[in-house]
Amino acid sequence: MDLSTSNAGLPPSNKRRGGFSPTTIQALNDDIIHTVFSSLDFVHIIRCTAVCKSWSNAINKSKLLQTLYHKQRGIFGADFEVSTSSEGIWKRQLEDLAISQHRSCLHAGSVDIYQWKGHSDGIDKCKMKMGLVLTGGSSKVMRLWSVESYRCLAEYHLPHTGSLIDFNFDESKVVGLVGSHICLWRRNERKNIFSSQGCQFPRGACMCYVDPEAVVGCEDGRARVFDMYGRKWSRIIKMHDGPITCLSFSDDQMLIGGSSFGRISISDLSSDQQVARLKTNDSADLSTLCYNSRSHILFTGSRAGRASSWDLRMMRRLWEVRVSPNLLCSIQHMRDDISILAMGGLDGVLRLVDQQNGNILSGCIMDESSRKLYRSQSPHLTVTRKKGIRVSEDARIDLMPRTSRPSINCLAVGMQKVVTVHADGVTKHLLHLPGQR
Template sequence: MGLDASSSAVQPPAKKRILKYPASAQLSDLTDDTLSLIFSFLDFIDLLYCSAVCKSWNCVISTSKLFQTLYYKHKRCQSINLLEESDCSENTSKIFLKELALDSHRTALQEGSVDIYQWKGHLAWVNQCRMKMGLVLTGGNDKVMRLWSVNNYKCLEEYSVPDRARLIDFDFDESKIVSLVGTTLGIWRRNGRRNIFLSREGEIPKASCMCYVDPEAVVGCEDGRARILDMYSRKWSKILKIHDWPVTCISLTDTQMIVGGSSIGNITVSDFSSAQRVATLKSLGSAGISTLCVNPGSPLIFSGSTAGQACCWDLRTMRSVWQKRVSPNVIYSMNHLRDHPSVLVMGGIDGVLRAVDETSGKILSSCILNQDTSGSKRAEASNKLSRKKGSRITEDTRLELMPKALRPSITSLAVGFRKVVTIHDDNYIRVWKFRI
């Protein structure tokens, strides 16, 4: 059948509808009560995002008990009186927000599904990682440190290490990277590629670890000493004898205490100002301390040993809270969410990522890689970003019967909100994202 002229003619494009009022004006017409009603349909994460859009939305969310309501729903609390009597101040909303965040983080690590994003970020073995502010810093034997975005997994900056030296340890903040390189300490500026070596080569004999809290950097050495450098004057302010054996890991607390682990299994606590040893904490057995975890917001410190034993001490009493063997062999790294200790995450030579209750030492969850999927093999072959799934296993799982490819050794890890970054002996960087 033929088409008549009217049907075959080219129709003029439809005119675009022009809003009489701009969108911003329409949004501003919504009352606080209307906004509260709309926001009440959102979950915790979406509500958090909305609170960061503008001051007016933040004010509505903070004063409308939305976080409190979600908190009580999450806790299955049916007491209406508690909700009615709770304060609507901004400080109260922040308390409920913190509680919701901690519960969400813990639940995700313990029960949520696991997506793993992996890529090879270095040419040679990588053995260190740190994570802050949505950024991950990695480094190893290829003489370069790389700063990655944890959201899009892209390399943002590179920092070269001198060929003559070995990268031993590092940490970073908003403006700089502090690194222990061979027998020297150096700073790499974040806003440029200039590096400054704070100490002369050879001033730190047989260094094994470091940490820093502005303006001091503390270096642990194999001679049992901790050397403290003022990063602004570039002078060594103190040298403390904290162990009779090599120092294997070291950290600073917010109360100016130096915590150092040794190769024979003891942990010492020394006062920074007086340079005196305050206490010696002894763990069960004689296995060396391989990692330490100190959180500025908590009096508890945690350690992992070469025999797979995890320990917790209270710095207020200098006594053990719990000691438990959580792994059949070496624990290389442990960490938890900064300033919000709830769940301790640890990994080691057996390649299992474990979430442990910090107050009891109970293992809450154990995760490994899922079986290889054909869709990611091409990306793996070209060293591009690939996505895998994580699997949860039980404590009685016989690891020796599982393929080693599913549990490559975890040499270092860092913990963020509902995510964990791990470094492995197969040269991969992996970001584990936990979803409820």
């Protein structure tokens, strides 16, 4: 966060150099930071604790979460102390309350859609963390956006070594699979600082990244592991006989890879040994997967529009249902939410699905007649606000206009919001559910 201060109190020499002097939040004392955060509700404060360690420490030190916890329970007053043994309990209960509101909004709330042109070409991928969304596609640039202001905060230009296939980011860096190379950018720099050499392999289709390793899934059924600190390809893991189409990590260092004919392979990264192989019923190519670390459940989507759920502790299928008439491109959930999945694909309907049984809770499309310009904080960005329409499971999707449901290439889920990106040339849609605006 950057704040600006007037230069009225600066020496004349500083006045001549510029009209404003930037001040970062790190320069503010604890009392000012506490005042800023105290104006937020508990959902937004919990989101702020996930932005960075300094914000989390400032919020915990000020005891804002403790105060909100007691208010939620109907206990008021400043004279209380929370023992160390109970700290984890009230934090979890407060997080559960925030997730409950998130679940309620996704399930049944009205929908506002904020849409803008994110790239000059179509957008294939998006990742959302810490209130930020990273997007990229066929153009030679990735862009980092604020999901609150819709401002482009940074651009990362690709080297001339191939097209962008997949990417991810954390607090300090951006990692991308560009052609057959792993490229790194520092978050505060536009030019990539490193591009891997050697180990030329068959075209990679997907990448997953958890510091310090990036893993590339390739057409030959093998996963190549890149050591970020050693800056070298460290090993190769045989996962499938056919192309690896999607990848994910579990919290216990298991590598999960989906492939053709509905097959799932699970390998132990510490030993490179295959732990299990699973297979869906319809044998269609798997197009997407995501893993819920809280419930230990794996969710997969196929090119035939079927979604499956797997308990990785028992290595058994929980459910498998047809949720779309055609390709599912992306399945995601918010971290720690074990109730709702967001799914999107070729037919352009954003579907919200019960994680426990696969039942479709609702579907969302745009109401084109509700178009309205929204004033963004960026002077060079036009944001259009529209209303969303919830459609029932048995609605005739084929009779709905395509302009109301452009194909969803990828999606990401945050607190009370879903970001979707599209290949209809130039657009990116941000869906806000109640409580955001």
